[in-house]
Amino acid sequence: MVALEIVQLKTSDMENFSYLLYCPQTREGAIVDPSMRPQLVLDEAVSRKVKVRLLLNTHGHQDHITGNGDILAGGGIQLAAHPDAVPAADIALSEGMQLPIGNSSITVMDTPGHSPGSVVFATADAIISGDTLFVSRCGRADLPGSDVSQLYTSLQRLKQLAPTTRVYPGHDYGPMPSSTIAWELEHNEFIKCPNLESFIALRMG
Template identity: 35%
Template sequence: MDIKHIYIPSVYTNCFLLADESSGAAAVIDPGDDVTDSVLRLCTDNGWQLRCVFLTHGHFDHIGGVSALQRALPDLPVYLHPGDANCSLPMQNTAGLHNVKLWRDGDVVPLGALQVEVLSTPGHTKGSVCLRCQDALFTGDTLFAGECGRTDLHGGSYEEMMASLKRLAELEGDLRVFPGHEGFSTLEQERRGNYYMRQATGAGL
């Protein structure tokens, strides 16, 4: 497994390229603006083939580059939770996405020899998910380093966010955490020092 990070300064979003080195299959996670050139160059340089787009949720700063990628690769499928699908709000306009594959909690999507597990984690949006692959956890806007995502936007819920953070805290092992914004972390670091996760688990401060 290889993970490449593409920072998108226009929307302050972390985009990731996840690849199975044995087969060359790759997926781009949360292309929040046009990253087509960067993604295709990384794929070419590493001998990978871009197979799909994985979206942790439907906000504009995570889906803004999907159309450009699909212009370059028209058959590219896009994976999104139904809770955020077919929405036409300005901040969450997923209705215009094409070739959408709906995934749900517990689904496992193969990427070459890799297995990408979908964890439904509502709270930031109804359709927010985290993606677990081996020792990596892509948390979108559910879990940040020391923080959690906003819950005051459309579809947000503080109660659901607390339940989602509790679920993440209870995952086995010390996974590497790759959030949708700002710096990276580990699950154990967040269990120990993240106020919101500690509140969610009843651990206090």
């Protein structure tokens, strides 16, 4: 399977990251979380001659999905999100779903906790982790619909991924824009918590 190209773009004053993913062979691609400056992602797709087929949302918070309408306005693009996050999406995402992109695909991982319907998008060698996992941190669990126990479980799933897996977060909150699972296992105190009780004390303290 062809490795997808992943382009990371800063698209808000809230340090949001948006992403353009595409197959280098077919130039078919997807946009993830267009945030507040969707034109930046559209311009990047044009400059790279990428035909965007899918718009993917990691979760339903407004700082991530505000630009959805602008992306979809051109037509020919399907919106994909978990029904608990964006109920009106064209494609209702669920655990293990495969989304084809050219000669490759993305796998959906159900990772609730930060918000209902939070998902992570996994490629062969990377994850786009939304607000579930940041570089050196994790998402909040004190917002409406958050569940700290679910967030702990979701992080336990992610820490089982291959150590070389690249981590592309939803915000630029860490010491660098991206990392690896190995780096997080060494430096991220949230993902290092040995049990739920210690995680709750750290995250909610």
